Amino acid sequence: MTALETDATASSGARSTLLEVTDLSTSFRTERGLVHAVDGVTFTLDRGRTLGVVGESGSGKTVLSRSIMGLLGGKNVIREGSVRYEGTEIIDYSAKQMSSVWGAEMSMVFQDPMTSLNPVMKIGKQITESLHRHLDVEKDEARKTAVALLRSVGIPAPEQRLDEYPHQLSGGMRQRVTIAIALACGPKLLFADEPTTALDVTVQAQILDLLEAQQRDRHMAMILVTHDLGVVRTRADEIIVMYGGKVVEQAPTRTLFTEKKMPYTEALLHSIPRLDMPSHTRLDAIPGRPPNLIDPPRGCNFAPRCRYVQARCLEERPPLVAGDSPGHFYRCFFPIGSPENTEALARNQAAGTAVAAPAPRPTVSTEES
Numbered sequence: 001m002t003a004l005e006t007d008a009t010a011s012s013g014a015r016s017t018l019l020e021v022t023d024l025s026t027s028f029r030t031e032r033g034l035v036h037a038v039d040g041v042t043f044t045l046d047r048g049r050t051l052g053v054v055g056e057s058g059s060g061k062t063v064l065s066r067s068i069m070g071l072l073g074g075k076n077v078i079r080e081g082s083v084r085y086e087g088t089e090i091i092d093y094s095a096k097q098m099s100s101v102w103g104a105e106m107s108m109v110f111q112d113p114m115t116s117l118n119p120v121m122k123i124g125k126q127i128t129e130s131l132h133r134h135l136d137v138e139k140d141e142a143r144k145t146a147v148a149l150l151r152s153v154g155i156p157a158p159e160q161r162l163d164e165y166p167h168q169l170s171g172g173m174r175q176r177v178t179i180a181i182a183l184a185c186g187p188k189l190l191f192a193d194e195p196t197t198a199l200d201v202t203v204q205a206q207i208l209d210l211l212e213a214q215q216r217d218r219h220m221a222m223i224l225v226t227h228d229l230g231v232v233r234t235r236a237d238e239i240i241v242m243y244g245g246k247v248v249e250q251a252p253t254r255t256l257f258t259e260k261k262m263p264y265t266e267a268l269l270h271s272i273p274r275l276d277m278p279s280h281t282r283l284d285a286i287p288g289r290p291p292n293l294i295d296p297p298r299g300c301n302f303a304p305r306c307r308y309v310q311a312r313c314l315e316e317r318p319p320l321v322a323g324d325s326p327g328h329f330y331r332c333f334f335p336i337g338s339p340e341n342t343e344a345l346a347r348n349q350a351a352g353t354a355v356a357a358p359a360p361r362p363t364v365s366t367e368e369s
């Protein structure tokens with residue numbers, strides 16, 4: 001969605017809520033203790049809009065998506081809070097109840113098409129099975145729909161592809177097939193969980209463009225999960241930044257980029273991949289490690305890695321507070337752009353304790369590559 005369209009949608013006033021997530025927490029009972037993977041996440045998503053969920057590996061993005069979709073079963077999982085879809089509470093839905101929601105209402109495109117596709121089933125069958133299951137479509141009709149779907153996701157000679165197996169396609173084509181399957185039953189909400197991470201950089205932009213075009217054509221809402229702020233910069237209406245299972249900053253996209261308050265968001269921005277990096281380059285631009293989710297630090301989770309850290313940050317947990325612009329929230333005592341922030345950095349530099357800032361990188365997003 002372009003900035004213009006985003007503005008047009010926003011100013012038309014024709015917004016209607018599809019998904020309301022309130023104080024959602026998800027933990028896992030493990031032998032080492034309780035892993036707090038998602039901690040008190042709240043957001044609202046309107047029909048046809050895109051929410052970007054951004055954070056480093058292990059920040060809780062996948063658990064959040066799966067938790068909303070009710071894909072985390074088993075007695076070791078503890079889910080608390082509220083997930084309202086079209087006004088109905090679904091947090092307590094059983095797998096059986098959720099099966100009417102999966103595919104037809106919400107569906108997901110996973111990171112690696114090779115693991116989400118069945119390697120020993122022909123592509124045509126993988127699509128038509130979903131149509132049979134959810135829409136009770138006749139065999140011939142399902143095959144025609146499958147051809148149309150494959151064509152709509154840019155797969156050449158779709159009739160021929162129906163009788164092929166996943167391994168006969170390139171990575172990019174396989175991801176197009178998984179998108180076709182996810183779209184088969186016309187969901188109103190699509191989760192795209194790092195949909196391009198396993199792909200070559202040359203096809204990443206094509207897949208993101210495809211998702212965006214499909215989303216617009218179908219007026220579908222999308223939750224686009226990525227570790228790369230560059231990916232959501234021009235594609236999301238709103239962004240939540242996750243760290244250690246918590247939302248640490250949340251804002252309409254333009255506000256996030258122009259008025260960012262969180263030192264972690266700043267560090268993520270500096271870790272946007274550059275064009276000259278080989279694909280799959282591991283970005284270690286933020287010094288240090290993510291927090292321990294079983295025994296998190298007493299104060300701010302980001303303190304050990306933050307160049308602005310002060311004594312208060314080690315003692316107290318910063319609450320989520322409102323920024324100056326509507327819809328902007330952050331979790332920091334010494335926010336970027338404030339005099340307190342400048343003073344904190346100056347104090348750390350004078351004391352020689354400032355964590356080195358990652359070198360600023362050109363703000364080039366992967367989709368332009």
Ligand SMILES: Nc1ncnc2c1ncn2[C@@H]1O[C@H](COP(=O)(O)OP(=O)(O)O)[C@@H](O)[C@H]1O
Pocket residue numbers: 028030035037055056057058059060061062063064293
């Ligand atoms: N089934 C599980 N049992 C225990 N811990 C888990 C489980 N699934 C995920 N986690 C932990 O939850 C945290 C968040 O994981 P995840 O949501 O996959 O991160 P992301 O998608 O942001 O990379 C990680 O520390 C991960 O190890």
Ligand code: SF4
Pocket residue numbers: 262263264300301302303304306307308309310313318331332333334335
């Ligand atoms: S609260 Fe303190 S440690 Fe945490 S991000 Fe803000 S300045 Fe850094």
Ligand SMILES: [Mg+2]
Pocket residue numbers: 061062063193194
């Ligand atoms: Mg993940």
